[in-house]
Each structure stands twice: as C-alpha cells, then as structure tokens.
Amino acid sequence: MKIKVSVPATSANVGSGFDALGLAVTLYNTVTFEESDKLDISSADGTRIPRNESNLVYRSARVLFDRVGKKMPPLKIVQTNPIPMARGLGSSSACIIAGLLGANRMLGEILNTQELLTLATGIEGHPDNVAPALLGGLTSSVFEDGQVYSVKRDVDQSLCFAAVVPDYKLLTEAARAALPAQVPHKDAVYNLSRAALVPAAFCEGRHDLLAIATEDRLHQPYRLPLMPGAKEVFALAKDCGAKAVYVSGAGSTVMAVAERADAEAFYAGLQQGLEGLEGLDGCEAFTLLRLDADNVGATVE
Incomplete structure (x- = not known):
C-alpha cells in the first residue's frame, strides 16, 4: 500500500x-x-x-x-x-x-x-x-x-500572498540568537495589542487592519539586519499596493499580503521591482512565489 x-x-x-x-x-x-x-x-x-x-x-x-x-x-x-x-x-x-x-x-x-x-x-x-x-x-x-x-x-479568500524568497538561507538558530533576552514592557504591549487584531484582519474582512495588525517590535527589528535587501523589499511591496508586509517565520522570506482584486497589478509591479533589487547588499536574486491561503491543511491519500 x-x-x-x-x-x-x-x-x-x-x-x-x-x-x-x-x-x-x-x-x-x-x-x-x-x-x-x-x-x-x-x-x-x-x-x-x-x-x-x-x-x-x-x-x-x-x-x-x-x-x-x-x-x-x-x-x-x-x-x-x-x-x-x-x-x-x-x-x-x-x-x-x-x-x-x-x-x-x-x-x-x-x-x-x-x-x-x-x-x-x-x-x-x-x-x-x-x-x-x-x-x-x-x-x-x-x-x-x-x-x-x-x-x-x-483565511479570507479575497486576500492573496506574495512570498519574496532571496537566494540566501537564514537558519532559525541564527535568527533566534539575534533576539534579546528581554524586551521593554511597552514593546510587549505593542505586539499583544496588534496580534489581537490579526484574526479580524485576515479572517473577517477587516483589511483596513492588516497593516497595523502585522507591525512588530519583538523580532523583526533584530532579524532584518541579518537579511540583505529585506528593507528594500518591504518598501517595494508597500509601493506595489501590499496591505501588509512581514518577515515570514525566522526569515529570510518576506511575505506581502494584497487584495485579490489588485493581484495582477500587484504581482507585476513586484516582479519588475525585484529585478531592480538583484545584486543589492550581496543578494544575487529573489524568487517571487504567488500564493493563496490554504484553509484545508495537510491531506493523506
């Protein structure tokens, strides 16, 4: 079998x-x-x-x-x-x-x-x-x-996703080692308040909350210096119409979220812009993955 x-x-x-x-x-x-x-x-x-x-x-x-x-x-x-x-x-x-x-x-x-x-x-x-x-x-x-x-x-199916994958790895161990042992109380509150908005932003049609819900002070500020070109990818994705941009997991991928109605222009602008970023800070190439949310999960046949 x-x-x-x-x-x-x-x-x-x-x-x-x-x-x-x-x-x-x-x-x-x-x-x-x-x-x-x-x-x-x-x-x-x-x-x-x-x-x-x-x-x-x-x-x-x-x-x-x-x-x-x-x-x-x-x-x-x-x-x-x-x-x-x-x-x-x-x-x-x-x-x-x-x-x-x-x-x-x-x-x-x-x-x-x-x-x-x-x-x-x-x-x-x-x-x-x-x-x-x-x-x-x-x-x-x-x-x-x-x-x-x-x-x-x-996840709301009217959202689409763009994973911008650079040509370098960032091991989880290295990404975690960059994090401080302690963070200010105000930074913890900053993240807690925003994380509480994520389900509404991604699952209940509150796309107006996507940008603020994905803001972070606990890990991204410490990991972005380990990710050549990432800050430029953040700026590019926002210029192309992304409603939210964040570091996916421990990196090195940057994930951008847009509305499906704008997908064609969003992906085209992102692809063109990424070609202009190649070679920046030692990153030779970026791969753009055009993705949707999967609401089913793993399957067995």
Missing part, C-alpha cells in the same frame, strides 16, 4: 504574533510511503535531503511508532520538496507533519488530530508552523506543559 501525504508551506508569526500565529499557503511538499525490505529514502525533484535515519520525515514517523509502542518497518520514502529550505516557510514543519501523518495512516489512524499536533510540537519545539501545516488556515497556538492549545480560522 502506498500512502501519499501533502503538506502546505506555512508563514509563522504573521508580524505581531511571535511564536503564536501562523498561516498555511498554497505551496506543498509531498511524501509517499511504502513498506520495503530496507530503508530507501529519495528525492523526486533533486532536492538534497538526508537519505538515512537522520532524515526528518523518517525521524518523525519513528517518533509516532515509538509513542504507541509499535515496531517501525523498513520504508521506501520519496519526497518532493518545493517548499524552500531555511527560508521561513515551514519546510521542517512540513517534514514533521508528513512523517507523522504517514505513520499514523500506516497504523490505522491510531492518534487523533490533537494528539498529532502535540507530538509535532514536541518535535519542532513550537506550534506556530506545525499547527497551520496540519490544520490549514490561520492558527493561534499556545504550548504549555506538553499540551498544545490551538484555534484555527479560515
């Missing part, structure tokens, strides 16, 4: 919701699983991935088998990975969710969605990517005492 899992890319933090908010978008990693006589891991699209037991898809599947006390059989795993790695679009979360869902299907859906989410968060360390990867939409999540509390809302 062949099992196929598709998992969407995710954009965490959404500006103000550091380590709490995330949303799923229409870019998908797919993984197929089959029982085999030996471990066989390969990439269908040529992406360089570990082909041994250190592979994150394999390790995540193994976690579930161990969790329920079952022996994991040798597997043939084939990955297709269009989600860019180490760019702030949830590539690791996609691998984790794929591994868990593949294993769960092999075991007859032995764990429910809440149990899968808790297991995924334990592997990843935070829920802001794994929650939307599993559930779709916009998720608000808390991880406390080994338990995940998460609420999912459907």
Whole structure:
C-alpha cells in the first residue's frame, strides 16, 4: 500500500504574533510511503535531503511508532520538496507533519488530530508552523506543559500572498540568537495589542487592519539586519499596493499580503521591482512565489 501525504508551506508569526500565529499557503511538499525490505529514502525533484535515519520525515514517523509502542518497518520514502529550505516557510514543519501523518495512516489512524499536533510540537519545539501545516488556515497556538492549545480560522479568500524568497538561507538558530533576552514592557504591549487584531484582519474582512495588525517590535527589528535587501523589499511591496508586509517565520522570506482584486497589478509591479533589487547588499536574486491561503491543511491519500 502506498500512502501519499501533502503538506502546505506555512508563514509563522504573521508580524505581531511571535511564536503564536501562523498561516498555511498554497505551496506543498509531498511524501509517499511504502513498506520495503530496507530503508530507501529519495528525492523526486533533486532536492538534497538526508537519505538515512537522520532524515526528518523518517525521524518523525519513528517518533509516532515509538509513542504507541509499535515496531517501525523498513520504508521506501520519496519526497518532493518545493517548499524552500531555511527560508521561513515551514519546510521542517512540513517534514514533521508528513512523517507523522504517514505513520499514523500506516497504523490505522491510531492518534487523533490533537494528539498529532502535540507530538509535532514536541518535535519542532513550537506550534506556530506545525499547527497551520496540519490544520490549514490561520492558527493561534499556545504550548504549555506538553499540551498544545490551538484555534484555527479560515483565511479570507479575497486576500492573496506574495512570498519574496532571496537566494540566501537564514537558519532559525541564527535568527533566534539575534533576539534579546528581554524586551521593554511597552514593546510587549505593542505586539499583544496588534496580534489581537490579526484574526479580524485576515479572517473577517477587516483589511483596513492588516497593516497595523502585522507591525512588530519583538523580532523583526533584530532579524532584518541579518537579511540583505529585506528593507528594500518591504518598501517595494508597500509601493506595489501590499496591505501588509512581514518577515515570514525566522526569515529570510518576506511575505506581502494584497487584495485579490489588485493581484495582477500587484504581482507585476513586484516582479519588475525585484529585478531592480538583484545584486543589492550581496543578494544575487529573489524568487517571487504567488500564493493563496490554504484553509484545508495537510491531506493523506
């Protein structure tokens, strides 16, 4: 029996919701699983991935088998990975969710969605990517005492997204190392008040709130200096009509949000402007991904 899992890319933090908010978008990693006589891991699209037991898809599947006390059989795993790695679009979360869902299907859906989410968060360390990867939409999540509390809302389909992906990686570890150990109380309040507006802005048609809801003082000011060209991309996206612009996850991708009615002009202006930014501050090229919100989440066939 062949099992196929598709998992969407995710954009965490959404500006103000550091380590709490995330949303799923229409870019998908797919993984197929089959029982085999030996471990066989390969990439269908040529992406360089570990082909041994250190592979994150394999390790995540193994976690579930161990969790329920079952022996994991040798597997043939084939990955297709269009989600860019180490760019702030949830590539690791996609691998984790794929591994868990593949294993769960092999075991007859032995764990429910809440149990899968808790297991995924334990592997990843935070829920802001794994929650939307599993559930779709916009998720608000808390991880406390080994338990995940998460609420999912459907994102307004009249919004469209542009992921501006530079040609350099920004590892989550480096991005987190740039953050201060403490922040002023006023900065915490600044973010809390704005994060409270995010569901209305993205899910309830309050597009007038998109810009202010995604403002941030907790992480972006410290990470932007690590992202050559990002400030210029912020300015360009706003000039092209973006309603909101923020650092996706830990970076290096910048996510811009626009109204679908303006999508054609928005994408065209952004593409043209990005060509003028190539070579800026050591960034040789930008890739523009035209995306929508995914309100379904990961699927298993």
